[in-house]
Amino acid sequence: MKTTFLLSTLFLLLTASFTRKERISTPIEKPPQNLNISFLLDLSDRIDPKKNPNPTMQYYQRDVLYMKSIVQAFLNHVKQKKIFKLNDQLQVFFDPAPKSPQINQLSQQLKVSFDKNSSKKSIITTEQIFATVPIKIYQSAIRDRHYVGSDIWGFFKNSVTDYCIKDQHRNILIIITDGYMYHRNNQFKKNGKSTYITPALIREQKLNTPDFQSVIKRKNLGFIAPINNVGNLEVVVLGINPSPNNPFEGDVIKQYWGDWFKSMGIKNYYLKTAELPSDLDPVLQKIILADKP
Known part of the structure; x- marks a missing residue:
C-alpha cells in the first residue's frame, strides 16, 4: 500500500514538472506592431537632371524607386496582419509646401x-497610386523649375512631432535628400552650430582633410537641435550625394546628421547614399520589416 502511494505521488510530481516545463517553453505571441511611415521629400534643384545629371539613373528616378521599396515593405506588413488589427498609416510631406496646385493635388493621394x-x-489601390503618382510629382517639379529648397531643419522644429509621431506606433520618417541642408528662410548659426550645411560651409570650415572629426569637435560644429527627446521616432535618410571634389565630404555630411539625431534623442537612424535602388531595396525591406519593440 505504501509502495503504491509513493509511486502515485512520484507520477503526479513528474506530470506536474513536465506540464510546467511545457507551459514555460511555449512562446508568447508578440502582437503585430502598427506602422506610421512618413516621407519628407526634398524637391530642390538636386533633382534637376540638367544641373545634376547621372547617366546611370537620374536622381529623381532613384527617389521614386526608393519610395516604391518602402511602400512595398509597408504593404507586405499590412498584408501579414489580421484585418481587425490594422492600424497603419503612410503619408508624404514637403517643406515648404509646393506652390504648384498640381503637386499639392497629387500629394493628397499619398496619404493612406x-x-x-x-x-x-x-x-x-495603394500599390497603383504609389506606382504612378510620385513620378508625376517629380516630373511636375522639374518642369516648373521653381526650386525653393527644402527646409528640413524647419520641418523638425515645427512639424515632425505633430505630423510624424503617433502613440502606440512604430514611427519612421524617410527623408529623401542629397544630405545638404539649406533653406533661404532658415540660415543662422549659434555657438559654432548651424541650421544648414552646404559645400561652401564645408570648405569654409576646412572639413576637407582626414582629421575633419577633430575639427568638428574643436569648433563645436554641427546642426542646431531644434527639439529634444524624440526617441520614439526612427529616421532613414536616403540619397546622400556628396560633392566629388572633397573625398571626405560624404563622411562630414553623415557626421553632421548622425550627431544631430543623437542630440534630439533619436537612437535608431540610417544614413544611405544615392545607391542604385535595386541594391538598396533589400536593405530598406529589412529596415521597415524589422521587429522593433
Whole structure:
C-alpha cells in the first residue's frame, strides 16, 4: 500500500514538472506592431537632371524607386496582419509646401491609412497610386523649375512631432535628400552650430582633410537641435550625394546628421547614399520589416 502511494505521488510530481516545463517553453505571441511611415521629400534643384545629371539613373528616378521599396515593405506588413488589427498609416510631406496646385493635388493621394474597415481592394489601390503618382510629382517639379529648397531643419522644429509621431506606433520618417541642408528662410548659426550645411560651409570650415572629426569637435560644429527627446521616432535618410571634389565630404555630411539625431534623442537612424535602388531595396525591406519593440 505504501509502495503504491509513493509511486502515485512520484507520477503526479513528474506530470506536474513536465506540464510546467511545457507551459514555460511555449512562446508568447508578440502582437503585430502598427506602422506610421512618413516621407519628407526634398524637391530642390538636386533633382534637376540638367544641373545634376547621372547617366546611370537620374536622381529623381532613384527617389521614386526608393519610395516604391518602402511602400512595398509597408504593404507586405499590412498584408501579414489580421484585418481587425490594422492600424497603419503612410503619408508624404514637403517643406515648404509646393506652390504648384498640381503637386499639392497629387500629394493628397499619398496619404493612406488602414484600419479594421479597410478592404483588400484598398491595398491594391495603394500599390497603383504609389506606382504612378510620385513620378508625376517629380516630373511636375522639374518642369516648373521653381526650386525653393527644402527646409528640413524647419520641418523638425515645427512639424515632425505633430505630423510624424503617433502613440502606440512604430514611427519612421524617410527623408529623401542629397544630405545638404539649406533653406533661404532658415540660415543662422549659434555657438559654432548651424541650421544648414552646404559645400561652401564645408570648405569654409576646412572639413576637407582626414582629421575633419577633430575639427568638428574643436569648433563645436554641427546642426542646431531644434527639439529634444524624440526617441520614439526612427529616421532613414536616403540619397546622400556628396560633392566629388572633397573625398571626405560624404563622411562630414553623415557626421553632421548622425550627431544631430543623437542630440534630439533619436537612437535608431540610417544614413544611405544615392545607391542604385535595386541594391538598396533589400536593405530598406529589412529596415521597415524589422521587429522593433
